[in-house]
Amino acid sequence: MTDTTLVEGSKPLVAVTRVILWAFLVLAVIVGLASLIGGSIAVGQQLAGGHTQLTLVADKPLPAAQTHAGALFLQGLYATASVSVHGLSAGVVALATAAAIATVLIQVSLSALIALLAWRLLRGGLFRRSIARAISAAGLVVATGGMISQVGTGLAAGAAASELNGGGNGFWPLAGRFDPTLVVFGIVLLLVGLAFEYGTRLQKDSDGLV
DSSP states (O other), X not given: OOOOOSOOSSHHHHHHHHHHHHHHHHHHHXXXXXXXXXXXXXXXXXXXXXXXXXXXXXXXXXXXXXXXXXXXXXXXXXXXXXXXXXXXXXXXXXXXXXXXXXXXXXHXXXXXXXXXXXXHHHHSOOSOHHHHHHHHHHHHHHHHHHHHHHHXXXXXXXXXXXXXXXXXXXXXXXXXXXXXXXXXXXXXXXXXXXXXXXXXXXXXXXXXXX
16 A cells, blocks of 8 residues: 655645644643543542532523613523532432543544544655544544433433422423534544545555555
């Protein structure tokens, strides 16, 4: 398989491109390590201290605001509220913990993928089966982790609201929020991984004809 660098062009352009790629690689490694270490510490502290961090649906009106320069405040809502709750049931804590772990895995997977792609662009040989598998694996982690994170957070928030309300109607709406962005992005990565797999086969066929 041809293993030439993909960074080509004039010397200044190559130099700038390589600096940018190295910056992406180093930044991705730093962010990945920070996400892994910080996320692990946060989950450990949450489990050890018994304080669960949640984002609950608030759905409460904003207080009246002063107006200036002709601007008139009409209406608004507190859409969500970040809360720390102690003494939740084991099921709610498990859901919140699973969502937090899934979020950390997503961040680490994406950081690792960015670092790997930057490295292969610097070294050459981008169309490799290992790259295709890495992209597909990252897509699977992002899609699955995004689903676990969103569903786990939503269910935990609704259950926590029920416990905070005492099982009846109270301050917190018994609802959660779902954002499909990560799931869709994960599916896109899976498709890109398949495209790279196809590109790898074409590269092999092309090298065999030379």
